[in-house]
Amino acid sequence: MTISYSQECSVIQGFNVNPNRHQRFGYIDYLRIGDLEFVPDIHANVPVDGAKSQHVGVISDLFWQDTAKVSPITLDFRLSVSNQQKLMQYTQGNNFNSDVLVEFASYEYDPNAHTFYSSFNTDKETIEGDLEVLAPDSQLAIYVSKDPETDVQSPVNYFAYLSIVPTAKAQQLISATSVTIKEVLPWGVSVV
Incomplete structure (x- = not known):
C-alpha cells in the first residue's frame, strides 16, 4: 500500500501558536547544508511536551511518499532574514556540496485527547541526506526567495524549498494519527 504524506501547514499558526486554533503546523528544528549550519532564530512556544521552542524554519508544506525507502522528502518553509541571507549567498556561490542534516516535526490536534501531538517527524534526531538532483538540467533541489512573504509580516520571513x-x-x-497511535517508517537503506 502506498502512503503519501502531503501536509499543508499553517505558517500563521507556526509563527504564533494559538492552542484554540486546531490547525496543523510544523518546524525545521535543525538544518545543515554542506558546511552551512543554520541558526535556530525563530521562537515559538509549542504546546507539546518535549517540543523545542527555537526553530530554523516554519514549515508551509511537507511531502513524502513511502512507495520506496529512498523517496525524497520535500520541505517548503520560511526562514528568518539572517538565515535567508546566508542561504542566498551559499546557493549563489555554486560551490557547495549537497550533504544535508535535518530535524523536523509537524503537529496536529487530537480532538479525543484535547491536545496537540507530533504527527510526522524525525523522532527528535537529525536525518542524513543529499539534495535531490532534478532532471533534465541536473540542478539541486533548493531555492530561497529574494522577496519577503506577506501572509506573516512580523517577523519578516522568506520562502525556501529543499528536497x-x-x-x-x-x-x-x-508517523502518528493521534497522541497514542504511532508508526515507525523506514527511510534510506544501508549498503552492505
Whole structure:
C-alpha cells in the first residue's frame, strides 16, 4: 500500500501558536547544508511536551511518499532574514556540496485527547541526506526567495524549498494519527 504524506501547514499558526486554533503546523528544528549550519532564530512556544521552542524554519508544506525507502522528502518553509541571507549567498556561490542534516516535526490536534501531538517527524534526531538532483538540467533541489512573504509580516520571513534524498544509511521517520497511535517508517537503506 502506498502512503503519501502531503501536509499543508499553517505558517500563521507556526509563527504564533494559538492552542484554540486546531490547525496543523510544523518546524525545521535543525538544518545543515554542506558546511552551512543554520541558526535556530525563530521562537515559538509549542504546546507539546518535549517540543523545542527555537526553530530554523516554519514549515508551509511537507511531502513524502513511502512507495520506496529512498523517496525524497520535500520541505517548503520560511526562514528568518539572517538565515535567508546566508542561504542566498551559499546557493549563489555554486560551490557547495549537497550533504544535508535535518530535524523536523509537524503537529496536529487530537480532538479525543484535547491536545496537540507530533504527527510526522524525525523522532527528535537529525536525518542524513543529499539534495535531490532534478532532471533534465541536473540542478539541486533548493531555492530561497529574494522577496519577503506577506501572509506573516512580523517577523519578516522568506520562502525556501529543499528536497532531500537519503544517504546509504537506514534511518527512520515517525508517523502518528493521534497522541497514542504511532508508526515507525523506514527511510534510506544501508549498503552492505
